Amino acid sequence: MITVVVVDDHPVVQAGVRAWCALADPPIEVVAWGPDVSAAWLAPGATADVVVLDLQLDVTGPAYGDLKRLVDAGRQVIVYSMRADRDTVLTCLDIGACTYLTKAEGEDHLVAAIAAAAAGTPYTPPALSGAFGTDDRPHRPRLSPRETEVLLEWFHSESKEMVARRLHLTVHRVNSCLERVRVKYANVGREAPTKAALVARALQDGLLTTDDL
Amino acid sequence: MDERRSGAVEESLLRQGRKYALGLRLIVVGLSSTAAVLFGAAPPVALALTGWNLLYAWKGTGRWAPADVAVMVAVGLTQPWTVESDPRGGGTWVLIAVAITLVTYPWLLPGIGFIAAVTVVVGAHYAGTILADPGGWLVNETVEAWTAAEAGLSWALYRFVRRSALTADGIVSRGAQLRRTAAIAAARRADEREYLAALHDTASVTLLMIGNGVLTKREPWLAEQARRDLREIGRPDADGELDLIALLRDIATHTPLRISWHAPDELLLPAVDAVALSRGTREALTNVVRHAGVGHADISVRRDGATVTVEICDEGRGFDPAQTPPRRYGVTRSIQDRMTRRGGEAHVVSSPGNGTTVTLIARLAVPEVRGDEGVIAASFQRGLHWAVVVTVLAVLVLLDLPHLLAAPEAYTSLPAQYAVWGGLVAVTLIAAWARRMPRWPLVVAVAVCSSVATATVRPEFRLGPAHWSEGDAGWPIVLILLDSPVVILAAVLAGQYLLTFAQAAVDGQAALSVAGVVNATWAVLFFQLGIAMVAAVLRGLAVSSGRVLREAERVRTAEEVGRQLHRDRERRWAELAPATVPLLGGLAAGELDPADPRVRARCAAEAARMRRLLGEDATVTDPLARELRACIELAERNGVPVSFAEYGARPELPPPARRRLTEPAIAALATARGKVRLTVAGTPDAVTVSVVARCSAPPDLPDGDGVRRSTVLDGDRWWIQAVWQGAA
Structure with a gap:
């Protein structure tokens, strides 16, 4: 069974994550919960497969330091935050988070994201897709026009079927396109074990070649 | 002073100018009257004027000015008893006292009063000379006219400098306004968006999750959370500040620990710092619960100026920092991150068996404001520069040229004299416009002119009125070296005078006695040195006014930021009040059931609305x-x-x-x-x-x-x- 530790200081979020995980198929066990990151470092949270981390956005700024230390310890971290601005989203991905979910996306995507993180496969929810598709930082990875198109249409529609229909693709092609983009992002910026693993696996699976990177 | 409201630079200029005017007068009159008494050219009563000057400089206010004018009139009229008529005297101590006093009057007497004072004092001096030496050489209209002209030049200098102060004030206030706008916008973005969004976020998370249908019944903790959310969003009166003690006590009640408090009842801090300290404290208390093995902790809070320190102490197991397992290290690192991000500190001191002390230090943020010293100094320098240019040209054209024209018989070569005069005018014009040109070649040119001029004056006329270049060659030097330190200017001026005296001494004869030379030299030198001093004062003034302005600016900016944040907060509250507040209120009171589909729909809609509201940047x-x-x-x-x-x-x-x-x-x-x-x-x-x-x-x-x-x-x-x- 997939195990999860939730770092969030809001009791309603805890209740929500528990409820979604209990209904998941296969079920996911929330083994620990705490208002700060120590829950993820101490038993039983220390051995959970996936960390769901609230950035604890307060006036002192996002807890990037906590995220870095978890990632460097090889943990699979899903950032689950109220904030949806592009800089925060892309910074978390650069640090090495598996994926970034806004609180509003939790109901539809948290369970799927946890399953993907536990399996070490990429997962790109719509908000993250929107952030990728409008990224204009100088060190962003090189994306093909089709990839950007898929990113933005997925962000707009929240439905891969609609994206496939609109762009005359198969849902499978849409998925592999999103995966390729995710791997390209794992290949730039700060080095992290989770990012390296994602790239290595994609190359192994033939999802993309070294030339694409 | 003027009715018009002055700026900070101008006010400070007027204050300093008055101080230096009185000081200069005290010194010059003191030295010249003492010298006159020592040389037997004046009775000891002459020293009484220095006594008056001392009193005026020490205690005097603007209201003393009429009395001062009366004293100077008395000094002028009593000349029959205080001066001697000596054709080789080169000017009396009374003349010097009158001249220096009039030169300082622009700084002491405003507008029309200045003109009246100059007229009255010069008139009294003239009358005094007639009484003391009827028809004798003391009675000299040219000297009176020049004394009045000197006062006029000094007034021009005062106006120039004052106008530059006004310009500086203008530039400074425009700059300050721009910077204030920028600082406010930055503070609004940083503080408002981060802090309030974070607080309101907790409320919108509550509504979002209920809207998602994660709760199937009323929960006691939900009511408590809703109450807390209401409290957080309902702070329209908090003036950008939070009470740290209240935050800490709230955190402490959520731990099983008994806390001993060493803290004031209330400590209002900028929200940013209060939240940082309370988050750090919460982590420290969590560690006490987990690791210390005790049920008690001490919290002490103190504020020392701009530094706030929170100390969390326990007498539990403690740990050896050198052998801390990485996971616990992770926890203390997270406290440190939080504090250092805003320029504070966090320390953890512990050893096995001796408990743990966590110290959190916040340095309260103050909006940074850049100074204006450069602007003020440049404006002053420009003003003073042109004032001195006018003075030098006035001396050369209005005073020296008439002397030169009046006594052709005094010179061995008239063309050489004209060439020297033309040369000094040329040097002055070059120094006036070519401000980047090296200074020393100009000084050498002046020295050459001066020595040629002295060489072509017949010995018996040397150091007398016909020897116009004797002191006045110093004027271009004042202009050339205006931006140099006073010591250098004074040394070069003294060198120029000594060169002339040496030339005159070699040929023996001179038009004046030794006391006369001292008097005559004083009369010009004090004015020249006075200007050098004004230049130095203005340089210092620019720095100190810059500092004063920056302080004032800091306060104004902080106030404006506070007002702006308050308005933003009220606006947000007004937007949340009609729908969000009753909804949270219903949840807090347990009246609304989170499982009811209608409640869920309302919560979902409100959560979405709040998020949009908070996502928007109020400044664009x-x-x-x-x-x-x-x-x-x-x-x-x-x-x-x-x-x-x-x-x-x-x-x-x-x-x-x-x-x-x-x-x-x-x-x-x-x-x-x-x-x-x-x-x-x-x-x-x-x-x-x-x-x-x-x-x-x-x-x-x-x-x-x-x-x-x-x-x-x-x-x-x-x-x-x-x-x-x-x-x-």
Whole structure:
């Protein structure tokens, strides 16, 4: 069974994550919960497969330091935050988070994201897709026009079927396109074990070649 | 002083100017009257004037000016008893006293009073000379006229400098305004968005999760959370500050620990710092609960100026920092991150068996304001520079040229004298306009002119009125070396005088006695040194006014930031009050059931609305977002939940294009049933507005204005997109 530790200081979020995980198929066990990151470092949270981390956005700024230390310890971290601005989203991905979910996306995507993180496969929810598709930082990875198109249409529609229909693709092609983009992002910026693993696996699976990177 | 309100630089200039005017007068009169008494040219009563000057400089106010004028009139009229008529005296101590006093009057007497004082004092001096030496050499209209002219020049200098102070004030206040605007905008972004968004976020998370249907019944902790949320969003009166002690006590009640407090009853801090300290304290207390093995902790809070320290002590197990397991290290690192991000500190001191002490230090943030020393100094230098140029040219043209014309018999070579005069005028003009030119060649040119001039004056006329270059060759030097330190200027001036005296001494004869030379030299030198001193004072003044202004600016900025934040907060409160507050209130009181579908729908709608409200940057206006927001509000009032998201920087759109972009979304929202997704994506040359909804078939609207529309139907859901593509 997939195990999860939730770092969030809001009791309603805890209740929500528990409820979604209990209904998941296969079920996911929330083994620990705490208002700060120590829950993820101490038993039983220390051995959970996936960390769901609230950035604890307060006036002192996002807890990037906590995220870095978890990632460097090889943990699979899903950032689950109220904030949806592009800089925060892309910074978390650069640090090495598996994926970034806004609180509003939790109901539809948290369970799927946890399953993907536990399996070490990429997962790109719509908000993250929107952030990728409008990224204009100088060190962003090189994306093909089709990839950007898929990113933005997925962000707009929240439905891969609609994206496939609109762009005359198969849902499978849409998925592999999103995966390729995710791997390209794992290949730039700060080095992290989770990012390296994602790239290595994609190359192994033939999802993309070294030339694409 | 003037009725008009003065700026800070000008005020400080007037204050300093008055101080230095009185000081200069005290010294010059003191030295010249003492010298006269010592040389037997004046009775000891002459020293009484220095006594008066001392009193005036020490205690005098603006109201003493009439008395001062009366004293100077008395000094002028009593000359029959205080001066001796000596044709080789070169001027009396009374003349010097009158001249220096009049030179300082622009700083002591305003406008019309100055003119009256000069007239009265010069008149009294003239009358005194007639009484003391009827028809003798003391009676000299040219000297009186020149004394009045000197006062006039000094007044011109005063006006120049004062105008430059005014300019400096103007520049400074414009600059200050710009910087204040910037500082306020920055503070609003940083503080308001981060802090209030974070606080309101907790409330919108509560509503969002209930809206998602995660709760199936009323929970006691939900009521408590809703009460806390209400408290957080309902702080419209908090003036950008929070009570740290209240925050800490709130945290302490959520731990099983007994706490001993060493803290004031209340400590208001900027919200940013209060939240940072309370988060750090919460982590420290969590560690006490987990690791210390005790049920008690001490919390002490103290404020020392701009530093606030919170100390959390326990007498538990403690640990060896050198052998801390990485996971616990992770916890203390997280406290440190939090504090150092805002320039504070966090220390953890512990050893096995001796408990643990966590120290959190916050340095209160003050808006940074840049100084204006450079602007003020440059403005003063310009003002003084041109004032001195006018003075030097006035001396050469109005005083020296008449001397030269009046006594052709005094010179061995008249052409050489004219050449020297022309040379000094030329040097003055070069120094006036070519300010970047090296200074020393000009000084050498003046020295050469001076020595040629002295060499071509017949010995018996040397150091007398016909020897015009004796002191006045020093004037161009004052101008040339105005920006140099006073010591250098004084040394060069003294060198110039000594060169002339040496030349005269070699040939023996002179027009004046030794006391006369001292008097005559004084009369010019004090004025020249006075200007050097004014220059130095202004340089210092620029620095000190800059500092004063910066302080004042800091306070004004902080106040303005506070006011602005307060307004923003009230605006947000007003937007939350009608719907969010009653909803949270109902949950807090347990009146609303989170499992009730209607309550859930209301919560979902309010959560979405709050998020939009907080996501928007109050400091920028975006007409597209405003238009969309208005239709979303309308749809939500009709019970249609809208999930809205936007990414990317948008270019500013022409209004017709904007309307075409938003039309399909508005049409869809009007007929939508159930959940709607509305998104905006921007790139530098394209903007997309997209809506996915169960709604009536979109009307067939024509493309145009660079906007293309397209639709996809998936089951009963329409996906309608409008894309604006830039002209490129």
